Amino acid sequence: MISDNKNKLSDRKKLILKAIVDAHIANGDPVGSKLLTRNELISCSSATIRNEMAELESMGYLEQPHTSAGRIPSEAGYRFYVDWLLDRYNLTRAEIDELKNSLQKKQSELDSILQSALAVAAKLTNYTAISVRPKIEKITVSRYELMRLDDYSSMLIMLVGGVVKTKYLRSNTVISSEATHALAMILNMYAVGLTASDFTMPLIMEMEQHMGNYDFLVSPVVKAICMTLSEFDGGDLKIEGVNKLLSYPEFYNLERLREMLMLFEKKDDLLEIFSGKPTEPEKVQVYIGKENLVKVMDNSTLIFKAITNDGKTVGAIGVIGPTRMDYKRVIATIDNVANGVSAALESNNSKKDI
Amino acid sequence: MISDNKNKLSDRKKLILKAIVDAHIANGDPVGSKLLTRNELISCSSATIRNEMAELESMGYLEQPHTSAGRIPSEAGYRFYVDWLLDRYNLTRAEIDELKNSLQKKQSELDSILQSALAVAAKLTNYTAISVRPKIEKITVSRYELMRLDDYSSMLIMLVGGVVKTKYLRSNTVISSEATHALAMILNMYAVGLTASDFTMPLIMEMEQHMGNYDFLVSPVVKAICMTLSEFDGGDLKIEGVNKLLSYPEFYNLERLREMLMLFEKKDDLLEIFSGKPTEPEKVQVYIGKENLVKVMDNSTLIFKAITNDGKTVGAIGVIGPTRMDYKRVIATIDNVANGVSAALESNNSKKDI
DNA sequence: CATTAGCACTCTTGTTGTTCAAGTGCTAAA
DNA sequence: TTTAGCACTTGAACAACAAGAGTGCTAATG
DSSP states (O other): HHHHHHSSSEEEEHHHHHHHHHHHHHSSSOOHHHHHHTTTOSOOOHHHHHHHHHHHHHSSSSOOSTTTBBHHHHOHHHHIIIIIOOOOOOOOOOHHHHHHHHHOOOOOHHHHHHHHHHHHHHHHSEEEEEEEOOOOOTTEEEEEEEEEEESSEEEEEETTTTTHHHHHHHSSSSOOHHHHHHHHHHHHHTTTTTGGOOHHHHHHHHHHHHGGGGGGGHHHHHHHHHHHHHHHHHHOOOEEGGGGGSSSGGGGHHHHHHHHHHHHOOOOOHHHHHSSOOHHHHHHEEEEEGGOOOOGGGGGGEEEEEEETTTEEEEEEEEEEOOOOOOHHHHHHHHHHHHHHHHHHHHHHHHOOO | HHHHHTSSOOOOHHHHHHHHHHOOOOOOOOHHHHHTTTTTTTOOOOOHHHHHHHHHTTTTTTTTSSSTTTTTEEEEHHHHHIIIIIIOOOOOOOHHHHHHHHHHHHOOHHHHHHHHHHHHHHHHHOOOEEEEEEOOOOOOOOEEEEEOOSSSSEEEEEEEEEEHHHEEEEOOHHHHHHHHHHHHHHHHHSTTTTOOOOOOOOHHHHHHHHHGGGGOOOOOOOOOOOHHHHHHHHHEEEEEEEEGGGGGGGGOOOOHHHHHHHHHHOHHHHHHHHHHSSOTTTTTTEEEEGOSSSSGGEEEEEEEEEETTEEEEEEEEEEEEEEEEOOHHHEEEEEEOOOOHHHHHHHHHHHHHH
């Protein structure tokens, strides 16, 4: 019986088990009897706790890695914890919003091709592959719609560069449908054809004036617009095959590996490297070690090539790896992949023309 | 002057430098004078090589990690190697084919949503996120086109489940355009509405008979068709945020990390785990440690939830991490993400209905 | 009878010292 | 100019050892 299972443990044992699992989840270290005495819910001495822990161990809920370490939960311990001791957790608003927004996002044609190209580049070269779409200047919204979902939330729909972008909005107060309409009108009146930096304070104040009682809506919406614009033209960076790093003894070193992953996580530096260089677009670029100017890449080589469409550079694709890299294979591969992506884009163009 | 640079080194120095770089690229170890004497192009003793190496080092092309190790190329050494000593490498046919095929691939609606959902799941939970589309039975091609590109290559275009799939084909002999046409006709005659397992040997032989002199074309094309079908319905598995593993001391162990990455690489096992379980689709599933049956995951926890569309399970999304996992947060997050994806799919349905 | 204090015991971790193998630099001879 | 030989340097691997942390057990206490 399930309820049998639940009541197998005394309340104090449950408390101690829960405390141990919680502490272990938080720290990762085995937890000893002394540590638990600090827990306010547990009001007995370390010796008592030790006795209880010994019993929990013999029941199979705890184990000790070695004699002189603390206890860690066994799998059965985790199972009991998950089934009976778990608190409920509710996502924060910020988390929910992030979730909703990301599910709205649509990939562009180029993004989709880059994704495939990256996967094949990583596979063929056996190095971590990276692609970027550089910043596009002067991206603007050509039309706004505002869709009211309920009293507290709406969807901002923008036509930007021929593509529909949506942004989920939420307020703490009730927004009437009149307010929604008014805001949409104001946006189409004032904010069409503007780049992110065109949204100046005077402009925002003028919009607020026109909104009357609903002036407080303007600034968060403008923020959302600017975020969308910057996310759209703020060059996107994709990475594939981080695990390839592990294949090389150069990165078989956790400190180094972690630094590299931090670099991938942050993306800014890489974006700059790929975008900023005065590249000859028709050639594969090779940057070795300190030529990369970013400290973390002191011992790494970056090999990439620009992707062109209609004669213009629209991105770049390449790999990153140890300076000890199989240059001749990688250079040839990246050359071909970049050309392939460019060709795929061109063929799309011609399809559109017909 | 560039040519100056090229001739800064004597031919023997170039030979030795190239040999050192090649050897170091291959092994990763510092290379000593003795090893180089085995190179057939170098016909002098280790002592001579040592002298040359000492000179190359003083010129800045080599360095030694410590006195008693061999030499490794410096950045300048790599630079010289890349600029002047590199052999040309041509991609193999297999590599070129793989490249072309992967650039043709189109993502489905579900794939695109899953991609976004994965990214946000990995970010919110801070664990590695995984999604699967399970096998779809009975997927068939409803129409074939064959586009001749040149004497040796064609594009096989298939309409499968309402989606266009293409496959790049190449032969060693010249294929006339008549042959291409005949093949396309035969395919549409015999091979429409068949699943991969419907392609039996007798059928293939019958098709070959109708192809006359071009019978040798049938079997490779059928292979390509079957590959496409299996790739289409063979459940797809995506992974995001492998680097998150590094955040946890449990994986701060290169052996463990590598095993996990191998698991991600192979995908088969994971696919089975996600797909095979008799899940209650409305609940978040938690598998702890050995409950996972796959050896590598002995110390890991898998948390996932099914994604439904129109009442049917169309996939699953979840995370994998150490058994010491922040269960309450992860369970809540996965619950929300999976629901979000399901909802996004449903809303697409209703759009289509209108 | 449950709880607690105290102490001896166990086991890991980090440090130190030593040996071993690898590869160099230099000198003298060919 | 090239080669052989030898002394020297240095990191990696391994064993010995001290320190620290946490337990289990026993005896005392409310």
